[in-house]
Amino acid sequence: MDGQTPCSIIYEPKEGQKSPQDRRTYEHQYYVTLYDCSNKMAIAQEDVYAKENENKACIRLCSLFSLDGCVVTCDALNTTRAVAKAIISQG
Secondary structure (H helix, E strand, O other), rough: EEEEEOOOOOOEEOOOOOOOOOOOOOOOOOEEEEEOOOEEEEEEEEEEEOOOOHHHHHHHHOOOOOOOOOOOOOHHHHOHHHHHHHHHHHH
């Protein structure tokens, strides 16, 4: 599991912003991807909603699949008790 923001998308500035060069003021798409290394393909993506971190999206992704017998890896941002409980509860 890992969170990404696609860089190839052209972002439109928020209304009222003067500088189109300041990418921090743009509305970014942000999502978490569940990747299957055995088959080398992404099997699911979940949006990270506004004012939410990717941990909640990871928990929602875990609830969609049975993870019995799987090894789940994620970066340091997702090493929280809530994400660990979601992974364990799915097997």
